[in-house]
Amino acid sequence: AYLKRALKAITISLDAAAQLLSEKSVTGTQHSVLQQRLFQVRDGIITLMGEYRSEWRRRFGSEGFRS
Template identity: 80%
Template sequence: DQLFDQKPSLQNEPAAIKLATHSALASAKLAAALSGDDADEIGMTIAYLKRALKAITISMNSAAQLLSGKLITGAQYSVLRQRLFEVRDGIITLMGEYRAEWRRRFGSQGYRS
């Protein structure tokens, strides 16, 4: 949002729209993954985390497109990239924890990454 406030022309830029949309989508998928306290739904939690990771990856690619099109500065890209990587790394960490719990409960049979 801050990026759009600084540069209103980005509101009509496809890469910026994709960045905003997929960042919001990642947030929604993370909320879905982490909102339930039903420990029996580990498989669904992992699936939502995978979807959130995909959305963050698309956001990162969109940010790179904005930089290559000179629509954002290197400094803006750097901040954006850092924030997206923080979220990405958090998702990967959570996926590892949930996968370990899955293996602990059910063994490696039936598990696919």
């Protein structure tokens, strides 16, 4: 549940970054760097989610898994 919340927070952050760019509060370069870093964090969260799901399946089998 924590990872799903973190993923939602990253999505909100990406939307906020786009809004900052459209309001010209950040430069295109700053937006690109911010977006790259947010995607790195997002990718890490997705990787962890996959690892935890794999471990859950290994321990409890796929019948106990809910997506």
